[in-house]
Every structure is written in C-alpha cells, then in structure tokens.
Amino acid sequence: MKKRVFISIIFIFSVVAFLWVSDLAGIRKAKEAKGERFTTAPDFTLMDIHGNKKSLSDFKGKVIILDFWATWCPPCREEIIHFIELYYEYQDKGLEIIGITLDRDLKGVVAPFVYERGINYTILMGDRDVTESYGGIMSIPTTFIIDREGMIRKRYIGYKGKEVFREDIKELL
Numbered sequence: 001m002k003k004r005v006f007i008s009i010i011f012i013f014s015v016v017a018f019l020w021v022s023d024l025a026g027i028r029k030a031k032e033a034k035g036e037r038f039t040t041a042p043d044f045t046l047m048d049i050h051g052n053k054k055s056l057s058d059f060k061g062k063v064i065i066l067d068f069w070a071t072w073c074p075p076c077r078e079e080i081i082h083f084i085e086l087y088y089e090y091q092d093k094g095l096e097i098i099g100i101t102l103d104r105d106l107k108g109v110v111a112p113f114v115y116e117r118g119i120n121y122t123i124l125m126g127d128r129d130v131t132e133s134y135g136g137i138m139s140i141p142t143t144f145i146i147d148r149e150g151m152i153r154k155r156y157i158g159y160k161g162k163e164v165f166r167e168d169i170k171e172l173l
Helices: 002-034 074-093 106-117 128-133 162-172
Strands: 045-047 053-055 063-069 095-101 122-125 142-146 151-157
Touching: 045 122, 063 074, 063 162, 074 095, 074 162, 106 122, 142 162, 151 162
Parallel strands: 063 095, 095 122
Antiparallel strands: 045 053, 063 142, 142 151
C-alpha cells in the first residue's frame, strides 16, 4: 500500500513539474514574441536598389527600424509614409530605417516604387535566408526596432501608426 502511495506521489509530482516547466517555456516564448527578451539582430548582406551590397553591420551604432514589406501590401504602403517622415525627423539623431522588400523584381517594380514615393531610406531586396533568420516572416509588414548595440527591442506584426515607432525610437536615441 505504501509503495502505491509513493509511486502515486512521484507520478503527481512529475506531472506538476512537467506542467510547470512547460508553462515557463510558454511564458518565455510569449515574452520573446513581444520583444521583451532582447536578442542580437541577425546580420545579413543584401542588394540595394542601386545594385550595392549592404549589411546590417554597416549601420552599427544606429537605432534601426527594420521593416519587411512589399509594394503590393496596402498596410506596408501606409507605414512607408510614416517611415519617410520619421527618417527626416530623426536621421541626424542616429536613426536608420531599412526596408527589406519581399517583392521579386527589384529593378522593374521596387526601384520605380521607391522613386515615385520619395522613399529616403535604405531599401534592400529580401531573400529566404534573411526572413528565416528573423523568425520566419509570415505576414507583412513585420517591423523590428533595433537599439544601438544591435539588440532587437521590439517586433511588430501588422500596421502600426507613426506614434508607436516615434515613442520606441525616442527612448533609444
């Protein structure tokens, strides 16, 4: 009888311990998804609209808004208007904005789009490696706020207004 009680207690303890550890892992994943756990932004090298290679490390020491977008995405187009304004306002204070387009035609579609809209910040052609290194970009826009030390401070999925980004960068500049 004592042996059954002992085995039952061990079993219950094991289940509780498993659930507790699983819950902690879930909390950690939720915090990472919200950007509360700072991780180093993965470096990359991609082609810009002029045919030059640019790396994230080229912008070391800057506060970076890193935006995954496409020309055909209406919420992305709305955010671009805000990014143009924010770049004018804060580039002299150390802000860099990098747009990584997920379009396929850099010269025929993206470059004309950039010129027509007066985009004043760096636009790069994305690839599978960079989207996967940033957690697998599943919807756009997806935007990361990266501090001067290269740590991801926030991640946003979907459209966010200009004031959201302004508040984020003001505290990091």
